[in-house]
Amino acid sequence: MRIPFKTTYDADLGLFRDPVQRRWYAALLAAVLLLPLAVPAYLVDISLVFIYGICGVSLMVLAGYTGLVSLGHAAFLGIGAYAHVFFLQDVGLPWVVSVALAALLTAAAGMLVGLPALRMTGVYLTIATLAFALIIQEVFTRWERVTHGLKGRPVDKPVIFGVSFTSDVAFYFLCVALLIVALWLTANVLRAPTGRAWVAIRDSEIAAQSMGVHLARYKTMAFAYSAGLMGAAGALFAHKIGFLAPDIFSVLLSIQFLLMVVVGGLGSLHGALYGAVFVALLPVLISEARDYVPQWAGQAAAVLGKDAGSAVYLAVERFVKQPGLEPGVFGLILVLFILFEPLGIYGRWRKLQVFFSTFPLYKRATFRRQKTYMRSERLR
Amino acid sequence: MTFFAADDLGVNFGGIRAVDGVSFEVQPGEVFTIIGPNGAGKTTIFNLISRIYDPSQGRLTFRDEDITGVPAHEIARRGIARTFQNIELFEHASVLHNLLLGRHAHARPHFGQELFFLPSVRARERVHREAAEKVIDFLDLQPYRDNLVVNLPYGVRKVVEMGRALCTEPTLLLLDEPSSGLSVEETAEMAFWIQDIRSLLGITVLMVEHDMSLVGAVSDRVLALNYGRVVACGTCQEVQSHPDVIKAYLGG
Secondary structure (H helix, E strand, C coil): CCCCCCCHHHHHHHCCCCCHHHHHHEEEEEHHHHHHHHHHHHHHHHHHHHHHHHHHHHHHHHHCCCCCCCCCCHHHHHHHHHHHHHHHHCCCHHHHHHHHHHHHHHHHHHHHHHHHHCCCCCHHHHHHHHHHHHHHHHHHCCCCCHHHHHCCCCCCCEECCCCCCCCCCCHHHHHHHHHHHHHHHHHHCCCHHHHHHHHHHHHHHHHHHCCCCCCHHHHHHHHHHHHHHHCCCHHHHHHHHHHCCCHHHHHCCCCCHHHHHCCCCCCCCCHHHHHHHHHHHHHHHHHHHHHHHHHHHHHHHHHHHHHHHHHHHHHHHHHHCCHHHHHHHHHHHHHHHHCCCCCCHHHHHHHHHHHCCHHHHHHHHHHCCCCCCCCCCCCC | CEEEEEEEEEEEEEEEEEEEEEEEEEEECEEEEEECCCCCHHHHHHHHHHHCCCCCCCEEEEECCEECCHHHHHHHHHHCCCCCCCCCCCCEEHHHHHHHHHHHHCCCCCCHHHCCCCCHHHHHHHHHHHHHHHHHHHCCCCHHHEHHHCCHHHHHHHHHHHHHHCCCCCCEEEEEEECCCCCCCHHHHHHHHHHHHHHHHCEEEECCCCCCCHHHCCCCEEEEEEEEEEEECCCCHHHCHHHHHHHHHHHC
């Protein structure tokens, strides 16, 4: 078991817990940077993982740290994407300026949504954000001068300071860089008073208020910051998919973002990234499974005879070719996580860490969930 | 000068008059206790003072200033801190994190600087940390510094919550049932903390309490409430032997 030996207050102010952790992150960064050299080109197409990573960090700030659950984050992604394409291709601004403006514009939109949020809590807020997302999707459809409506609008490859990011590998590095910046900024805010105020609002609004936290201001800030990150992610997303249409930014995408933070583990930046990996790669896994699983099942059943083999093959193939399979699997996984691992993948990871660091002494009850009744008499 | 005074304070919840024309004054440096049967309006008075509820009538004065219209998040900055009857700590944060949040009233967060964690932010964080460490030393919370609150026993949580209130550097500390849920030994310890807070830190304490041994041990003056009205006010002995107080508790 490793115990960090802290001798200064600054040891608690750093981004990393101790030098060992810093080295692990350096190793991870090296692995991510070397990945394009090591694997075939088509696999580098996983830049979506990093874009979703920014989205995950964004929603994690709001849902995981401030406790405001939003079902409208696809709309923020859309605002960022359309704004970026508009500034870039219609106005003709440079790429960096365009992304910054898109992020700021989305942050302003987030602030507007955040204002009514001050009077709503829990599920009512979630429904309000859902309504916002539906309205924004309608705006994307109708505002044809900017969005080209249902015809959709093609997006050029990014060109930054004269350097073209046409190749997948270059775009991969661009996404990695932006994700690192997003993580760095967010980690900075979270270890400063503002981040603490957000956590306070999540855990007890009344106590936060009595400690001097201006609820309205910090909730609005959380919304604006979260939306701003989403706007930046939207700019990358636009380049990634290469073609914007209103139906991309549907409620289903918002649900995927929520799934991302819940499955990854609410209340940790790690969780946002685990969730991003999971949500971005699960569709790939499912489509791979579509090709192989019927064969395997057929071959396995063929032991019982040829007829049984082909029957199982056809049945399994019919099942996996169902169009609704993907959302179904997403939903099932969400339910299973909420039932068995509410702390998500990150929670599971922490348990593994504790298991190995305390190895022969690990107690099974360490993480047993308890019912507590201390908060029974809440003010609301 | 008036340190703290409630003047003809009242609040209605629908048809229920929870607090009905309560007036009292707290002198600087004293421990002032409010007692009363369940539903007498004790915690409601606390929620009125910390401005979570708006009073329907009356006014609150703190250090010669009218604080009846001050927003709830301004109260801590003025020097009034509080604890809650059913502990309201930030459960999924460490003890240190909770104490640092108690410093929020003195933090002047600047979002632009925080984004990049500029040296100015780091310097302010160090100052807050030193203040929080003083409270940790004062309340002997060293072993729990990095523990998550959710993993701590109830008695420690009570102390942590008091520590968080002390971190705001209050001049008036509101303690809502500091001994509820504590064992006899922990209650005795709480009595020492309250005396220390008054005599070593010079903080005036206004508390709501049921445990008469604790009330008798630390209180300078006691106010008895029933149905939102003042029944008696005076020293612990006087109030305990007051016929109306006995009637309120025992009936008859």
